[in-house]
Amino acid sequence: MAEPKELMARYCDGDAHAFRELYAAVAPRLLGYLMKMARSRALAEDLLQQTFLKVHNARAAYIRGADPVPWIYSIAHRTFIDEARRSKRAIVQSAGDDVPEVAAAITGESVDRADEPRADPELTAAALAALGELPDAQREAVVLTKLDGKSVAEAAAIAGTTVGAMKVRAHRGYEALRKALGRPGAKGAAA
Amino acid sequence: MSDDAARGLDALAAAPPPLAPGLSALLEAELGKLAPVATRRPLRQLAILVGVSLVYGAALLGMLTMRQDLAELPMAWLAAAGVAWLFGFLLPAYLALVPQPGTLTPRWPWAAAAAVGSSVAFVVLGRLAHPTGASSLTYGWERFPHGHSCLELGLATAVVPVVAGALFLRGALPVGSRWIAACLGAAGGCLGGLVLHLHCRITDWPHVALIHGSVVGVSAALAAALAPRATDRVLERQ
Numbered sequence: 001m002a003e004p005k006e007l008m009a010r011y012c013d014g015d016a017h018a019f020r021e022l023y024a025a026v027a028p029r030l031l032g033y034l035m036k037m038a039r040s041r042a043l044a045e046d047l048l049q050q051t052f053l054k055v056h057n058a059r060a061a062y063i064r065g066a067d068p069v070p071w072i073y074s075i076a077h078r079t080f081i082d083e084a085r086r087s088k089r090a091i092v093q094s095a096g097d098d099v100p101e102v103a104a105a106i107t108g109e110s111v112d113r114a115d116e117p118r119a120d121p122e123l124t125a126a127a128l129a130a131l132g133e134l135p136d137a138q139r140e141a142v143v144l145t146k147l148d149g150k151s152v153a154e155a156a157a158i159a160g161t162t163v164g165a166m167k168v169r170a171h172r173g174y175e176a177l178r179k180a181l182g183r184p185g186a187k188g189a190a191a
Numbered sequence: 192m193s194d195d196a197a198r199g200l201d202a203l204a205a206a207p208p209p210l211a212p213g214l215s216a217l218l219e220a221e222l223g224k225l226a227p228v229a230t231r232r233p234l235r236q237l238a239i240l241v242g243v244s245l246v247y248g249a250a251l252l253g254m255l256t257m258r259q260d261l262a263e264l265p266m267a268w269l270a271a272a273g274v275a276w277l278f279g280f281l282l283p284a285y286l287a288l289v290p291q292p293g294t295l296t297p298r299w300p301w302a303a304a305a306a307v308g309s310s311v312a313f314v315v316l317g318r319l320a321h322p323t324g325a326s327s328l329t330y331g332w333e334r335f336p337h338g339h340s341c342l343e344l345g346l347a348t349a350v351v352p353v354v355a356g357a358l359f360l361r362g363a364l365p366v367g368s369r370w371i372a373a374c375l376g377a378a379g380g381c382l383g384g385l386v387l388h389l390h391c392r393i394t395d396w397p398h399v400a401l402i403h404g405s406v407v408g409v410s411a412a413l414a415a416a417l418a419p420r421a422t423d424r425v426l427e428r429q
Binding site: 009011012013014015016019020023024027028029030031032035036041045048049052053054056057058059060061062063064065066067068070071074075077078082123124126127128130131142146147149157158159160162177181 | 198199200202203204206208209210211212214215217218221222223225226227228229230231232233290292293294295296299300360361362363365366367425426427
C-alpha cells in the first residue's frame, strides 16, 4: 500500500480511490484511539466520520510531501474535545457503560476476526475501565504515548500542548492507572 | 508501575485495531463530486503575505506623511529601530505560516513565544530608546490619551497581514489556532509599529512605549480573539 502522504497528494488531485485507501490505512487506528477516548463504539464511529469529513473539507490545507497522519489525529482530537464540550452525554453520563463492548471491539471478539491474535479480554477490559477513570487529558496522553506508540513530541503536537505538559500528563496518567489496576478485584470489576 | 498495570496496558497496546465502518453517505456523496484542489504552499503564501503587507504599509505611509523630524534623529537609531520592527514583522509571519518540513501544522509554541516576546520587547525598547529632535512633539502624560490615533493607525496596518494569514491558514490549524492567530496579530502589529516609526514625530516615552509598543500586543490579542473564526470554520461540526 502507498504511503499516506502519497495517497493524500493523489486525493488532493481528485483521486477518490486514493481517499478510500487513505481511509482504509488510517481509520482503524484512529477508531481505536477514539474508542479509548470516547468509551463508546457508536460515538467513536460518529467522531471518525466527522473527522474524515473535516479532513475532506480542509484538504486544501495539505502541504505536499508532509505526513498527513498527525494532522488527521489532531483533527480527531479536536473533534472529540468539541463533542465532549458540546455534550457530556457519553463521556460523563454513561461513563463505563460501553466498556465491555469497547473492549470486545478492541480485542476483536465482537467481529469476525478469528484469524487475528487476541489480547487477554479480561485484562483488556480492566485496563480500559481504569483508563476511563482518568481525566480526558491524562487518558489521551496514555493512549497516544503508551498504546498508540507515538513519541511524546508527536503526542504533544496532536493534542496541541507542549512536550513538558504531555510528559506530566502521561506520568500522572500512568500513576493513576497503576493505582487503579493495583487495587484488589480491579480486573473483575470491569468484566 | 505494578505488574497488573503494565500487563493491562500491554494487552491494550497489543490488541489489533478495531475494524472501521464504511464511509458515511455524506462522505460518499462528497467523493462522488471530488474535484482537484490547490494545496497549501507555505513559502509562497509567506512571500505573498509579506509583499502585499509591505505594499499596503507603504501606501499608508504615502497617504500620510513621513515624520518631519526624520533628518534630526540619529540615523543609527532610525535604522536599527526600523530593522527591529521589520524583523518583528517577518519572524512571527514566518512562524505562523511555515511549519517544519514534513509536517502540516505550524509550530504554535514558537509562535506563542514570538507573540508574547514581541509584545513585551517593543514596549521595553520604546521605554529605553526614544531620541528627540527639534521638530519632534512631546505629549507627556498630560496629553497621553490624545495619542490614540497612533494605536488606530497601527491596528489598521495590521489588518492586512492578519486577514491574509487567516485566509491562508483555513483548515490547517486543528490545534493551537489562537496562538498562531496571536502570532499573526503580533506580526501585523510590528508592521504597524514600522509605519508609526516612520510617520509619528511624538517622541516622549509614554507615547512611544505604551502606544507604539502596545500596538503589537493589542493586535495580537484582537487577532487571537477573532482570526480563529476564519481559520477554524472548516474544522467545525458539519
